[in-house]
Amino acid sequence: MQKSKLAVQIVSSGIIPDDTLMLGEAYVKHWKIPQGQPVWLKFGSYRQHVKIISVQRYDGLRISHSLARRMGLARNLTLRMQYRPSMQTLSLGPLIGVMVSRDYPQTPDRPFGAITQFCKELVDACETQGAHVYFFTPSHINSSSSLEAWVYGHGWRRMKVPVADVLNNRLTTRKLENKSSVQHFWREVKSRYGTQVFNEKFLDKSEVFDALKHDSSLHRYLPESHLLRNFTILKAMCSRYSSVFLKPVRGSLGKGIIKVTKASSSGYNALHATVGGTRKQHYTSLLKLFASISGKMKTVKYQIQQGLQLIDIQKRPVDFRALVQKNATGKWAVTSIVARVAGGQHFVSNLARGGSLSTVKEAIAKSNVASSAKKDASSRLNRAALDIAVGVDQHIPAHFGELGIDLAMDVNGRVWLLEVNSKPSKNDNTPLTDKGIRPSVRIMLQYARHLAGF
Template identity: 30%
Template sequence: MRKHYLIEVAQNDQLIVFCPPAVIQNKQIKRIAFGSKSMEVEFRPHPDQEDRIVISRKIKETIQFPHFKIPMHAFLENEILYIGPLVGIFTSGFTSLPKQPIGERTLFFSKLLSVSKTVGALPFVFGEPHIDWEQGTIEGYFFLDHAWQTIEVPFPNVIYDRLPNRKSEGSPKLIKVRERLQKEYLIPWYNPGFFNKLDIYERLQQDTSVTNYLPETYPFISFSSIETMLSKYGHIFIKPKNGSLGLGVHQVIYDKHKDDYYCRFQDDKGVNRLRKYSSLESLFQSVFANQSLEKMLVQQGIHLLRTEQRSVDFRVHTNKDDLGKWNVTAIAAKIAGQGSVTTHARSGGDIRTLSEIFPKEECELYTEKLSNAALLLSTALDANVEGIIGEIGFDLGIDRTGDVWLFEANSKPGRSIFSHPELKEFDYLTRKLSIAFAVFLTEQSLLHPEELFK
């Protein structure tokens, strides 16, 4: 267990740092650092205080340390004592509203920043316009005492990517910011990039530890390949490679006794539809007339567990903690809406805990199966995807024989499951670990930078 220290500011201008004896015992320390700022100071033991580090007003101003009463970590490397970590959360979509600086996502960010006291880190939110490259500072948005305030701070120790969508992620201006902070300043950047479904599937296919969780998945090639899959599985899903929120997902069903085809989907007005066709060609001409099939993938249909005569799948969150280890942080069941092709709430789906829909023994069995699958898949993705991953949201299914299947992995998982009252504590845990992972990354960047930047 790492120790946290309160950072106190003495009202003098001495360039002296008082530390607990255990921190500086028999060690050569010449500088103190906060984020990207550091300065030369003298270190002296503070015999009466084991839980605090005292800096002067002059030191505070020079290293631009905002004096919040938040316990921080202390890392020692190359004769420098680093206090922090200072965690920058990078996003876009800022407004000029003082109480809603990040628009509709302001509440999410205020909850995310509220974990700082238990984690021992100082997180803030920023975007491209808030960076002063000349001074090496950022005008950061902090949420403290139930209010937003902006404070100029140094460049952070690590950056957590919370860009809201693929459009912002693909912005040349924002790509340039990320590359510059990563390459010129060697700041670890975690959770970059939304996942492409087909790309993830193909990468996981290379890892034999998880191939049994993967339904057959192909890019759209031809009607004959779809006919083959329909005769094999009875139904398939056609979905966008870069989709999210269940948008654009179609289920195609083949009735071999009557030789009819059915398509279940949600129309432009959000209404769940089920239509019947005499041939696959007529189905495609009608349903996909205005869609680019090259952007679609075809996936094996799975006969899922059902409750109340509705299909059930599961959202499983995993997070890395402050030791860099994967943890299962939340599991919820999602029940499909009446006539819906997906289990998303926007299509009439319901969120339940596993204990609400399964008897005790089944609940324990399914929880264990889903947890084991999610941890194996997290490790496999970690090994096969570029960049530093700190959290994943999995959409998993369990079929009627009890096998687990991966439908999707989300690098920036939505948080709709946490609207369920019994999942509030897991909401907090996922937020806490997403910042706690920054503590691990800070330590790694100081002690083993070659591992992070290889």
């Protein structure tokens, strides 16, 4: 009973005073909780003095309706409890908050659009594991001590809630993440309440590669990469490699990627990834190609990366997306790896560009990877994903709890890093179903409990 999970029952305020908790006798005895004298009730940032009444033959906790409202609770639920005698504090939790980019109040059955089902899965996982979760957007922040958020209780509703023990940053644009109100909020809740914030920032492609270069154990995964600052860098890379990729440093979903290859006759070809397919342009010289993109470089920073001879399935390039998460003990573990096969008219594999998903085993079996490399391909991908996640943790000063790591394999079976995403999609790798809770959701909650000490 060290970290007890118990049912919290909300009863009429006429039955029980607002400053009183009715707690099952077994809990009171086990924790040696004093009766008849005030103890602190803690729930996230919420604090209040309460008295404890022991209830025989009862295995839960009863609180008044008005106290539940102040705590941001909309229904009966399951929480975990701890009592710290030295601080005379009874803690309930963990309380978890998820900051999302936007909500849609006009559709209360789907208030978060495409990720509503993920949010509901997290609610259900909390019920199973003993926790409470709410969801909010940057516009819901009133101050560092006051929030309005969506909670689930017989349908979605908005309530005033305390600051959570753990916050997960699920913002999907840098513009929102960099808002001064959002940055101020993160700083304040960390310093004032000791709130843990994970996945607190976006990662830029150049930032990741520059950081990992300093770790000699990761060199084998890193294609040569540089920030494309001038023509000299482009010329040097094109002289070393038969193809190079130009990737927007802050791009996603394969947007804006350009593949540069030497033409069979003379000059260079540039393949542009577009929604409709691949657009090809020919340049008689590398200088003319550079001139065509130098205008874009004034507003978009590009990373130039060594081209790789990736495995393919019937001329369709294949890469791999690993979801790596911290688990119940705070250690990185691979939750899933899926293969992504590029669409027929594309050289990038994103689902948004017509790509399709496959199991790693099936993709490797169908691909043109060397037969000697097929046997342990899956374990090499797992090892690379873990190594890279640990490297990001060690070399980039921010707190991450889950990472989407895009990997590639060349025809000789060598694994390469393509990019690291600190906001992995919640409706990309695993089909959403009405039944059950995805492992990725369960593990995310286990890590949140680990951070909160529950």
